[in-house]
Amino acid sequence: MRLEDRTLIVTGGASGIGKAIAVKAAAEGASVIVADIREDPREGGENTIDVITTAGGEAEFMPVDITRWDEVDRMVSDTVLRRGRLDVMVNNAAAHGRSALLDTTEEEWEEVMAVGAKGMFFGCKRAIQQMITQDPRPGSEARGRIVNISSQHGMIGSPNDFAYGVSKSCAVYMTRQIAGDYAKDRIVCNAVAPGKILTGKTGPAISPNAIEYSHARTPWPRLGRSEDVAAAVIFLASDDASYITGENLMVDGGWMAN
Ligand SMILES: NC(=O)c1ccc[n+]([C@@H]2O[C@H](COP(=O)([O-])OP(=O)(O)OC[C@H]3O[C@@H](n4cnc5c(N)ncnc54)[C@H](O)[C@@H]3O)[C@@H](O)[C@H]2O)c1
Structure with a gap:
């Protein structure tokens, strides 16, 4: 019960990795806010809230579009109103594009960056406003x-x-800058970098060619699961990790080491 009595928000908590983070956080004793634009998992199956409450955990769904400051602001304000504080903010929601640089339109760039970069900036800013x-x-x-x-x-x-890769490099930079700027305020800020994770979603990312390529690149004998990422997030969200800040922890079966 490493997160007993803690309040944790996870954006994009309806699906995939976000759902696994929410479920594991609740199993570790957290009161979990699942913030998403949808309640049903993209990959199908039971809603996050149902999984958690059936297991006896505490969770609430909040409809939130993280690209809007007013909604992120309300998400944190309502959480604090109901639970007294915000212990952990997990900025997990992301959007994908579909194009290499020359085919990336301004519209695609803005859609992807609105969630991955601006939404994460809003999540970090509003969380730290409360945490300090x-x-x-x-x-x-x-x-x-x-x-x-x-x-x-x-x-x-x-x-x-292209846009997705740029939005993800923003996440690493934001994490480092925030860790350095707010350590004096006792805010811990880290990132988790998944490699190839099979979330149950269909699409080009799990085409036979993509899977074969991912296996060839990943030294560990299997590809990743959402629960692998959740385990790393819970570690960084807990008191087990306090002198660790500004880190970007790979959960990739060794892909980047190879
Ligand atoms: N799956 C992988 O292999 C993989 C690999 C590396 C990194 N990641 C990262 O892990 C995270 C989760 O990935 P996933 O595969 O579970 O994603 P997913 O697409 O399955 O789920 C993302 C969730 O975010 C929500 N969301 C999207 N836009 C939102 C918005 N504006 N406001 C609130 N919620 C919004 C979606 O509704 C969805 O529930 C993402 O940050 C992704 O970039 C995933």
Whole structure:
């Protein structure tokens, strides 16, 4: 129960990796806010809230579009109103494009950056506005913790998704800058960078060719699961990680080491 009594928001918590983070956080004792533009998982299956509450955990769904400051502002204000504080903010929601540089339109760029860069900036800013007003919990060093979901893309190329790769490199930079600027305020800020994670979603990312290529690049004998990423997020969200800040933790089966 590493997150007992903690309040945790996860954006994009309806689907895939965000859902796994929400479920694991609740299993570790957190009161979880699932913030998303949809409630049903993109990959199908049971809603995050139903999974958590059936297991006896505490969770609430909030409809939030993270590209809008007024909605992010309301998300944090309502959370604090109901639960007294915000301990952990997980900025997980992201949008994909579909094009290499020369085919990337202004519209595609803006759609992807609105979620991956601007939405993450809003999430970090609003969370820290709240966190610096609260004392660390007894026994804890941090006033609050942020975990941003980056990607191996943004560190290496993102073929046919230029805007997405750029948005993910923004996540790594934002994490470092925030960690340095707000350590004195006892805010811990880290990122988790997934490699190839099979979330159950269909589409070109799991075409036979893409899977074969990912296996060839990944030293570990299997590809990633949403739960692999969730485990790293929970570690960074807990008091187990306090002198770790500004880090971008790869969860990629060794892809980037190879
Ligand atoms: N799946 C992978 O292999 C992989 C690899 C590297 C990084 N990642 C990163 O992990 C995170 C989760 O990936 P996933 O594959 O589970 O994604 P996903 O597309 O399955 O789920 C993303 C969720 O974000 C929500 N969302 C999108 N726009 C939103 C907005 N404006 N406001 C609020 N919610 C919004 C969606 O509704 C969806 O529920 C993302 O940041 C992604 O970039 C995933």
